[in-house]
Amino acid sequence: MKVLFALMLVSTAALADDAALLKCRQLEDGPVRLACYNAIPLGQPASNAPAVVITAPPAAKPDLVQSFGREAQAERLQTIESSIVGEFDGWVSNQRIRLANGQVWRIVDGSDEMLSLTNPKVKLERGAMGAIYMDIDGAKTSPRVKREK
Numbered sequence: 001m002k003v004l005f006a007l008m009l010v011s012t013a014a015l016a017d018d019a020a021l022l023k024c025r026q027l028e029d030g031p032v033r034l035a036c037y038n039a040i041p042l043g044q045p046a047s048n049a050p051a052v053v054i055t056a057p058p059a060a061k062p063d064l065v066q067s068f069g070r071e072a073q074a075e076r077l078q079t080i081e082s083s084i085v086g087e088f089d090g091w092v093s094n095q096r097i098r099l100a101n102g103q104v105w106r107i108v109d110g111s112d113e114m115l116s117l118t119n120p121k122v123k124l125e126r127g128a129m130g131a132i133y134m135d136i137d138g139a140k141t142s143p144r145v146k147r148e149k
Helices: 002-014 018-025 030-039
Strands: 079-083 087-091 096-098 104-107 113-118 121-126 132-136 144-147
Touching: 018 030, 104 132, 132 144
Parallel strands: none
Antiparallel strands: 079 121, 087 113, 096 104, 104 144, 121 132
16 A cells, blocks of 8 residues: 555656756756745646746845845845843843844854843844854854744
8 A cells, every 4th residue: 555655656746747847947046946846736747737937036125124034045134233122131042032123033052141231232143054143242152043023
């Protein structure tokens, strides 16, 4: 039974339009390439398959600061600046930090640091492999963070 199911999956995938696969393969932008592959219908003979329509990524949003940490790769800013409102006594692993711009970021690297700051300025910077680091004025380290809100 398992073999039959596996053969059905393989044969369904084999029916995908080869021309559409080649077209998707040539796209350089990852999200657009994935959308192209997802648009190829499976389970239909290639001659009956509708044409695949590829659309370019949307134009850059007018407010890239609000989308920092959630934007498409083509629209990425490298840094943004904000501040933490009020007294800030440091962080521990998994702590959420709300910035003055309304964004909420979570500490994801297991780091911690004790501080005593008031309204510290914050700079969020992209690092290698898609990581984002929070550089807090007065802190010795910059924790790796992930946007929550």
